[in-house]
Amino acid sequence: MTKCKTDCIERPLSLAFEKLGCVVGRHPCVFILFALCVSAALGPGFIFLHEREANDIEDQFTPANGPAKLERAIVEENFPQSEEFSQLRLASDGTYASLIITGLHRENILTEAAFNDIIELDRQVKSITSGNTFENLCAKTKGRCMSNAILDIINYNATEILSSNITYPMNNRTFLGTTIGGVEPNSSELTSAKAVRLFYFLDEKKKEKEEKMMMKNWLDGFLNLLSNSTERKTVHVSYFTSISRQNEFESNSDSVIPLFSVTYFLAITVSILSCLRLDCVRTKVWVAAFGVVSTGMAVLAGFGLLLFCGMPFAMTVATAPFLILGVGVDDMFIMISCWQKTEVHKAVEVRLAETYKEAGVSITITTLTDVLAFYIGLMTPFRSVQSFCMYTSTALLFCYVFNITFFGACLALNGRREKGNRHWLTCMKVPEATGDDGGCCVGGAYDENTDKEFEMPIDSFFKNYYGPFLTRVWVKALVCLIYAGYLAVSIYGCFQMQEGLDLKHLAADGSYVGSYYDKEDKFFSAFGPNVMLVIKDEHFQYWNPTARENLDLCLETFKNLTVANSSILPISWLSEYMKFGLNFSLDTETQFKRHLTAFLNLSGFSQDVNFTNNQIHASRMFIQTVNIRTAIDEKNMLDVFRETAEKCGKLQTPVDLIVYHPAFIYFDQYAVIVSNTIQNIVVATCVMLVISLLLIPNPLCSLWVTFAIASVIVGVAGFMALWDVSLDSVSMINLVICIGFSVDFSAHISYAFVSSEKSLVNEKAVDAITKLGYPIIQGAVSTIAGVVVLAAAESYIFRTFFKIMFLVILFGAVHGIVFIPVFLTFLSTCSNSHEKTHQNLPELSDTSERKVKAVVIQNVWCADPDCP
Helix, strand or coil: CHHHHHHHHHHHHHHHHHHHHHHHHHCHHHHHHHHHHHHHHHHHHHHHHHHHECCCHHHHHCCCCCHHHHHHHHHHHHCCCCCCCCHHHCCCCCEEEEEEEEECCCCCCCCHHHHHHHHHHHHHHHCCCCCCCHHHHECEECCEECCCHHHHHCCCCCCHHHHCCCECCEECCEECCCCEECCCCCCCECCCCCEEEEEEEECCCCCCHHHHHHHHHHHHHHHHHHHCCCCCCCEEEEEEECCHHHHHHHHHHHHHHHHHHHHHHHHHHHHHHHHCCCCCCCCCHHHHHHHHHHHHHHHHHHHHHHHHCCCCECHHHHHHHHHHHHHHHHHHHHHHHHHHCCCCCCCHHHHHHHHHHHHHHHHHHHHHHHHHHHHHHHHCCCHHHHHHHHHHHHHHHHHHHHHHHHHHHHHHHHHHHHHCCECCCCCCECCECCCCCCCCCCECCCECCCCECCCCHHHHHHHHHHHHHHCCHHHHHHHHHHHHHHHHHHHHHHHCCCECCCHHHHCECCCHHHHHHHHHHHHCCCEEEEEEEEECCCCCCCCCHHHHHHHHHHHHHHHCCCCECCCCCCEEHHHHHHHHCCCCCCCCHHHHHHCHHHHHHHHCCHHHEEEECCEEEEEEEEEEEECCCCHHHHHHHHHHHHHHHHHHCCCCCCCCEEEECCCHHHHHHHHHHHHHHHHHHHHHHHHHHHHHHHHCCCHHHHHHHHHHHHHHHHHHHHHHHHCCCCECHHHHHHHHHHHHHHHHHHHHHHHHHHHCCCCCHHHHHHHHHHHHHHHHHHHHHHHHHHHHHHHHCCEHHHHHHHHHHHHHHHHHHHHHHHHHHHHHHCCCCCCCCHHHHHHCCCCCCCCCHHHHHHHHHHCCCCCCCCCC
8 A cells, every 4th residue: 555655756756757858858048048047037136135134133142022022021021121220120131231350360350550550541442432421321220320330439449449438249239240250169258359340321312313323323432442452461251242242143154155155166166076987988077066066056046036025134144155065065966866867869858858857756755845844844833944944945955856957957958968979078079988998088988788878986986895794784873883882972972962942152252242241251240130020910909918928929039049149138118118108108109109200200210110190000120140151051040930930829819920031031041952952853753753754665664764864963962962962053053954954865765775676685785785885875975065165154053054064964974884784684674575566577688686666666766865
């Protein structure tokens, strides 16, 4: 039944491709013009590239439906930005510049000499006049620019740093944890520190375009000042602005553009070398070169179409052409290999029809698996992944179309040259060679027994040496041992995996952004974000003692969390209000609301209560967190805060609240990255299993394909963790790629094993390796050549793409030519009997064993990456 289903799908496709090949072979110029016209029509879409660029870090690298974005909307709705600036109460990161100042030799920064430099730096920053002065642009409190607490404490006098009795982390109700870093633990009185951080906030309430431009110019002036300043005598300065991360991220693509030319040169070189023959007629130099050109046209047309349609172009898409090049070249090898197995004396259109009949289904299936894998990636909530998957899958479809039109037509024109026995370079007729010894003066040699081109030497190597070697008993045992080691290391690596995208990785290597983040992690990770607790229930009865009791219990629960600092009291307007109301009762709604406005104006808590129309619509309090040093700490902190908020909603008097901090927008990735990656992998694997069941006439072997996919994914995930790559929206893309490529190798070797005519399992394994050994090597080398230049990129995004692609191709190829052939020999049920296979064969002339094999291939799915 399964075999029947396979034939019902494959046979009509094969016949359709046979007819298409015949048409292309008769009218190659028409199909070349068709492809060129499509590329020329869609290519101008690149004029929209600049306006389609979607490089906003928050939009592209955080979950589109992340809870923190909804929480931020609630905060912004209930607590609009006040005239009085407060960094603690910002709903976003704000617009600012920042300095982290450390001693040159890691010594104590709290010295007079160091603070002389710090005060001078502060003066220079405030003197910047790019666009406008700091005084005019700064965020103000009580009519004055927001200042830095440590400089206020010493009254901008460096000599006072030694005489001032500063307590840490709270000094006179001022929190210094984000201002002074590298403090000795358990030290309440500040005597030494390693770092000082200064902030310069600008007024975000300025909405006019001209005012925003002035703020941007001032920040650019800040960066210009610091980047051109010389090293100081006593301190080292790291600097950062609110636009730095975005600027550095957008400049990443510029570093990759020069690599495209190198990539295409490598791809053309590898393609030509792998198709090169000494025979000056049979060599496929021009065909190989035009195969790479066909892939380039596919990128031009696919990207151009989506740019015309308005599809956002994320930074991650810049890696897609490297991948598409590798896949396109693989398809080219399939068609060239199948062409070489046709009889040289037949008409060109007949040879191309046979090539399409054998290669068409194979190319269709590999394209289908890859495209489906990418379309499944559209389910992810990360827009950068969605953009990459859409552009890549569309370009792969164009790559497929151009391979069976443009490249097939080029193959036909090359066939006409071969038919006329013309030189590959001069197109002049040359004498026909009498054996496989062609040169520059003679050519056109072929095997007179089969009327086909001579085998490549490496095919003989796999048939006569590698295949028999791999099927020896002791070699099989060694392969199993190696696989067990591979699996053990992979599983260990999976447990070492880090989650989430470190924002400093969005900047180029050596960037000032990376230096600033490193200093921040080193000296200011003792304290985490000051988390906002927002009571969003407008019906909450703050005046009710029972309700307040439950709220206090809720706050106490937050305060006692291991990620919270129990020594720093929560910032609570309600606690202060209850102290304010000791002389009068606040236990009735009327009394509570009567004095509330006066209290809020006097105490400075007016930004923490949305009290309008005599109704408290929402209010907020703050909890200080500690020891948030790693991505795991960030994930755990976010989880435990949200869980605690959920528990507060289940108290006897429910406290309906949310937790929020601007950093939670980025922390949300931890909540979905693992589940979404697993979801994409499981769905894609199930789809590939269905495809395998349709195309491989043995369910058990289809399960082997699924096993191979899982094995490659586990290997890639484990080794990428050991190679210092985290699981984030960038690496998620590549894990989706794993599925398509692992299918390419494992499914085809399994099918070649199943469809082999040999009766013994070892002979079947050798037969499959003979057919697919060189094509797998060709496909792996060409794909790696397409991405290897990314190893030299100065960007984490592009280097990560190379690392995972290298692992995918390496492990996929090893599974294809080492592990799977050996494992299949252990299951004799994974094979059709010789008699059953023979019954399905048409009447054949018994000229040679090779000719029999050639016809058998026409009735099965041609195995990828090359036709056997």
